[in-house]
Amino acid sequence: GQQVMQIPQYQHVQEGEDFTTYCNSSTTLSNIQWYKQRPGGHPVFLIQLVKSGEVKKQKRLTFQFGEAKKNSSLHITATQTTDVGTYFCAGGNNAGNMLTFGGGTRLMVKP
Amino acid sequence: EPEVTQTPSHQVTQMGQEVILRCVPISNHLYFYWYRQILGQKVEFLVSFYNNEISEKSEIFDDQFSVERPDGSNFTLKIRSTKLEDSAMYFCASSDNQGISSNQPQHFGDGTRLSIL
Numbered sequence: 263g264q265q266v267m268q269i270p271q272y273q274h275v276q277e278g279e280d281f282t283t284y285c286n287s288s289t290t291l292s293n294i295q296w297y298k299q300r301p302g303g304h305p306v307f308l309i310q311l312v313k314s315g316e317v318k319k320q321k322r323l324t325f326q327f328g329e330a331k332k333n334s335s336l337h338i339t340a341t342q343t344t345d346v347g348t349y350f351c352a353g354g355n356n357a358g359n360m361l362t363f364g365g366g367t368r369l370m371v372k373p
Numbered sequence: 374e375p376e377v378t379q380t381p382s383h384q385v386t387q388m389g390q391e392v393i394l395r396c397v398p399i400s401n402h403l404y405f406y407w408y409r410q411i412l413g414q415k416v417e418f419l420v421s422f423y424n425n426e427i428s429e430k431s432e433i434f435d436d437q438f439s440v441e442r443p444d445g446s447n448f449t450l451k452i453r454s455t456k457l458e459d460s461a462m463y464f465c466a467s468s469d470n471q472g473i474s475s476n477q478p479q480h481f482g483d484g485t486r487l488s489i490l
Contacts, residue, residue: 295478359404363408363418
């Protein structure tokens with residue numbers, strides 16, 4: 263079945279440093295979504311990418327979808343303590359509405 | 374902003390007992406989902422539900438699991454004979470109409486923490 267891998271598992275950064283998490287799927291995706299989960303919280307939808315090579319920005323966050331629609335990345339510029347949490351990518355298949363989540367990258371920011 | 378609500382927030386049950394987890398999806402949403410997250414691990418898809426029937430289910434969603442929409446607002450997950458390894462956080466989610474070729478964003482509830490003793 264479809265597998266979605268994410269690296270790194272953990273990332274400690276100093277406040278103000280940049281952060282990137284990478285997502286790879288074993289199969290071509292119809293779309294990819296990114297979610298953020300704060301400690302003790304639930305996943306919160308951030309963004310969806312649908313087109314090959316698509317790049318979207320939300321303030322300090324930049325999301326990319328690979329040309330082959332098998333990988334994606336999330337880059338945060340100048341991290342803040344409010345960015346703390348686990349960032350999950352979730353791949354959608356062509357057949358239906360099932361999302362396959364990656365393992366997540368837990369971001370910790372030192373003030 | 375409309376929310377997905379889940380009850381109870383925490384359920385403690387003896388192994389072998391049945392549990393029912395309840396969810397009220399966002400009112401105008403048509404697709405409903407259950408996920409589970411074992412502590413510290415990734416979110417795992419269990420099942421999706423549309424038009425009063427299961428749309429997709431994962432390998433995890435075996436015969437001990439069932440879902441139901443008993444009325445116009447609730448969406449339930451039943452685990453028939455719980456096992457120790459069923460201990461996890463269970464999230465309900467809902468989404469709007471499915472796009473032609475892509476999934477719609479999913480809105481998650483706060484989850485029910487299920488502890489099997």
